[in-house]
Amino acid sequence: MKPLRTVGAAGTALVVAALILGGCDAVTPSLPDDSDVLAGPLEGLSGAQMASHLKGDAGFARVFSPAEGLGPLFVAASCESCHVADGKGHDVTTLTRFGQFRGGRFDPMREAGGPQLQHRAVAGYEAERIPREATGVTRLMAPAVTGLGFLEAVPDDVLLELADPLDADGDGVSGRPGWIELPPWVSPGPAARENNGRYIGRFGKKSAARDLVHQTANAYSQDMGLTTEFLPRDLTNPVVGMDTGDIAPDPEIQSDEFQSVVFYIRTLKEPPRRNEDDPQVQRGERIFAEALCTACHVPTLRTGPSAIESLDRVTFAPYTDLLLHDMGPELDDGYAEGGALTSEWRTAPLWGIGLAADSQGGEARYLHDGRAATLEEAILLHGGEAARSREAYNRLSAADRDALIAFLESL
């Protein structure tokens, strides 16, 4: 080998070596700013709480195989496949629910596999299809799960104070709680308000789940086909005569794993704000209020007493009232659930909406089923009680619209 070439090559090697040896911080991916990330634990968790949180994190990320109990009918193989990085979902894991109006009542068509479609099945099993008789079909894109512990910790009384079912204040907005019947395994909790044997639901896009235990058990069952101590039967497809589940011993999710996943969700941090001090963002927030968007997307709520210090009697900013509102024919999919009518939807929390795209492959999709590709599209699809706000948006100047969008993107 010629000396000159050897020297050059050795120099190259030294550069490579220097890059390798000195590069730990310089040439590795840097940690994103905390305000750009939805995932993360609450601040102030104790060491033991953090250990439980991390245990739940592993359970949340766990991908199930058929041998471990996945299915036989399912939509997704893990919690995280719908809530990627604890964020909003994607079309490929969007849930489909259906039902039928019969004699003036909504029938969730349980005998036909309803109300939720499991359009995936393990090998050797037949996935469900939407029955022809279904009159209402809705698609529900998974929401972000960050901050749900705060929403759970809001006392019923706060929601009742926000409710205005008869529109007594005449603002055209008449939110009401979603009163639901609880399965026997869901405890209403010590400060629950009861209404003819029903309790206030607050999770799910139609407020059909009371708390995170209720919501999580339903998700394990309906989304992944995994049995828990609360819902110990596998989903089956009776329409094609397949009324047998899988051979994995039930419950497929042991109690400790279930509880730690619930704890994990409960102790996720509040979605972070960005650019709060930007004058355009601040102007957008004022316009948001002036357009009466805050009648439903209530900026702040306060939690009640909680054993988790960071959730104990704190004010937070979810931009929701957790109440049901009539959104008009624009968003009426003909599907009813819990205490919600077909046109009623629980006010979606807006926190984290500015980071939606980060968990959706870079292309954000908004509204309950992802039908809106932009925030403006989403605003323009608001009807019913929100029609007045939509019209207010239409009357805004281009600059004011930009400010409003900038505010939403800061959430």
Next chain:
Amino acid sequence: MNKRLLIALLASAIAWPAVAQTTDPIYDRPFVAGTGTTAIGGYLEGNTNYVVEDGISEGFSMELRRFNIFLYSAIGSRITFLSELEFEHGTEEIALETALIDFRISPQMALRAGILLPPLGTFNQNHDSPRWEFVDRPLVSTRIIPSTLSEVGFGLHGRVPVGGIDAGYQIYLVNGLGNGIVNNTEGRTDIPSGRDEEAFAEDNNGEPAVVGRIEARLPRWGTVGLAAYSGTYNTWRVEGDQVDDKRRVRLLTLDYAGSVGPVDLTGEAAMAWIDVPNGLSELFGDRQHGAFLDAVYPIHHGRVGAIQDATVSVAVRVEYADLNVGTFSGTGGRIGDEETAVALGLSFRPHAETVFKMNYRYHWKSDLLGNPIRLAGVQAGFATYF
């Protein structure tokens, strides 16, 4: 079989003299040289890792990746035996990777039977760590081609001159990959999860898979290989009754090893087609592809201190694997689940059988939806035959 052909084959087996040494890569190991009838050898591989994923690192860790023991024996002049017992990550995984005999029928043909390494590309048979300048194995060779894949089966291999080209062939019937391709804890189509040690005892569907490879050693150009695999992977019948459709997995690989000037090049590309149940649509891909290319440039060969014949090399690897090729039917968007990596390496070989290596690797991944994940890190390791 045609009786005349059978007689001809037997006659040729008796008439041809034995050859001293095959050129098959699995015998191209230093411990074999100079043995009597039986030899023991193997290799040891260890390394340290410092990897950062999206700004978060678990810090440094050290691992003993592999300790493999070879046992080789020449039984008479025509039969050789080779086995490889692998201890991975200490004793976390212990596997019988190879246990085969070769019966040399003629200089151009040998019968091989036992637990063998199917020639699915070149890496699966050439995977011994001391041969490579990088700590990690190539993505395409581990995520799509399920190296190291051991199968129980039998078949023929050999070399024949074709014109001025030295050509090689291998073809085997093996039990094949199993249900794990879709029944796994990866939540995606994962061909490596189709490896199943139970297949060493029994095929899960009674239908052998076929795997074969042809290669040509081109003077001045290097070696080019083309391999294919096809087999039913699922248990489609139980006690004689059909319980599922037959689902096949097919792979096609193209590999190259050669030199361009002083630079040694090694690469492999693969495409896979997998029959996936309709009920797993989009989450589980039905097509995969990927490739890698290693370029190794020796910058010094000769004395290093007191060591004679040492070699110092720099190396670069570029690689790519798409584990779910296609678009989402709902959005028309591209399905993610793909990985790209670039690695730089510096290696020191005090002699040919031992290598100390340092690698820097940057790895771009995207999940199913296309959300990006970034990893980078340094690895330092050693690997040696013994």
